[in-house]
Amino acid sequence: MELFAMSTLSNSTNIFWHECQVGKPAKQKLLNQNGCVVWITGLSGSGKSTLACSLSRELHSKGKLSYVLDGDNLRHGLNKDLGFKPEDRTENIRRTGEVAKLFADAGLICVASLISPYRRDRDTCRAMLPDANFIEVFMNMPLELCEARDPKGLYKLARAGKIKGFTGIDDPYEPPISCEIELNQENGVCPTPTFMAGKVVTYLEEKGFLGYLRVWWI
Amino acid sequence: MELFAMSTLSNSTNIFWHECQVGKPAKQKLLNQNGCVVWITGLSGSGKSTLACSLSRELHSKGKLSYVLDGDNLRHGLNKDLGFKPEDRTENIRRTGEVAKLFADAGLICVASLISPYRRDRDTCRAMLPDANFIEVFMNMPLELCEARDPKGLYKLARAGKIKGFTGIDDPYEPPISCEIELNQENGVCPTPTFMAGKVVTYLEEKGFLGYLRVWWI
Incomplete structure (x- = not known):
């Protein structure tokens, strides 16, 4: 009896894992939204954190669950072992991308806010x-x-x-060649946080991220 | 005008971040649950993944949002640069703990399932x-x-x-001295996944994690 029970559990361990895991679609249905990553890139001082915060508030007011991964904050925790050498910057972005992917998999709208100056590093995250x-x-x-x-x-x-390798000063920022959303000044005036957040929210709405997609067979 | 707008935005960047960020309490209220980390530790083959999966299903059936961080899965992504040397194992656990903390901060019930054989490494995560x-x-x-x-x-x-430093064989497993929940055989019979998940769910219910705690002033 005992051996049988052991054997059953042993076998079911693998099967169970693959068959019964509550996956992304179930979580998305629970949250009534679709998980994704909003990756905000730009120079220091360009307003990334401001947008991330404003976007987070706007989504919350619509009853949507988001989470902000802020580059600076992560350097106090997950990425605290990393410096600013090129390979450390790359690893910093890679880890953030991997975590963003997990949040999207959990059904959240994950808002990553990092300078992320190198195109290749951002594309690595996109490819995840x-x-x-x-x-x-x-x-x-x-x-x-x-x-x-x-x-x-x-x-x-x-x-x-006093700081070496600072993006925009003595280290390059590589602008995206093709990005989903671009925010810039109009007639020399900066867009407000609310305007910027609204632009992202509109995009998310249009692409169906703010409601769980149900397919009806008719 | 432009300078004024710049200055305003510049100042508000910092203030905004601290004041307006949608924090853990707001997310918990939205989800009607309280974020936490359920850290499952034990030997390979002890049933960690089985419990994580069963727990995830049980929580989902109650309308609660959880996310499983599985040690094996993470080694294909976030932790793929790490091996099994003692310092790599420690870093593996540290990163998982940091990510689990982020998920709890997002209001989720984060279920981490890793051998995590060293007491010190687990305590590092607890301390986060x-x-x-x-x-x-x-x-x-x-x-x-x-x-x-x-x-x-x-x-x-x-x-x-053919494998060196395997936990339980030629590398130690340090059992918790004081843990919240212990699962073991009773009369030589293994508990079922449902029984084990039920025990954790009961704990979470009793501690108020499955409903957002409202404090009424009377």
Whole structure:
């Protein structure tokens, strides 16, 4: 009896895992939304965190579950062992992409907010997901504007040579060649956080991410 | 005007982030549950994945959102750069703990299923969260049983010396000294997946994780 029970459980371990796992579709149905990754890229000071926050609030007000992965915050936790060497930057983005993928798999709208200056690194993250589920948002703000804002005082330090390899100063930012959403100044005026969030929300609505897709057979 | 707008946005970037971020309480209210980490530890073949799966199904049937972080699965993604050296195992657990913390912060019941043989590594993950939000579940099954099951054929390889540093064979498993839930055989009979999941669900219910806690002032 005991051996039989052991054997049954042993066999069912593998089968159970593959057959019974509550997958993404079930979670999406529960949440009435479709999991995806909104990847916000741009220079320091371009407004990535502001957009991420505004977007998170807007989605929440619509009863949608999102989660913000903020580059700076992650460097205090998951990525605290990483510095700013090129290979560390790449690993920083890779790990963030892997975690974003897990959140999307859990049915959430995952908002990743990182400078992510290298095109190749962003494309690596895109390739982790079905293409339509990776929504790249480019904060296309001029360097002069970002430097004038300098919310963390980092441009000043970079110009003084106290930070090396700073994106936009002595390390390149590679703009997306083809991204889903681009945000920029109009007539020299910056869009408001609400306007920017609205643009992303509209995109998500149009693509069906804010309602669970039901297929009716008629 | 433009400078003013820039300045306003610049200032609001920092304030906005801290003040307006949709935090854990708001997400918990939306989900009507409280985020936490259920950390399942035990030997290979002790039934961790089986419990994780069964628990995930049971929670889903109650309309609760959970997400399983499976040690094996993560080694194909987030942790694919890590091997099985002691420092790699430690980093494997650390990263999983950091991600579990993020999921709990998003309001989910995060179910982490890893051998996680070293007490110190598990305690590191526990320390990342408020103590009550880390629920350690010890699959206390005898080595002989796990080895008899050997669902992945790994014990056989370890006994043949083809895998080095295998937990329970030539690498130690350090059982928890004090864990929230312990699962073991009763009269030589293994508990069923449903029974095990039920025990965890009961714990979560009793501790208020399956309903958003509202405090009424009376």
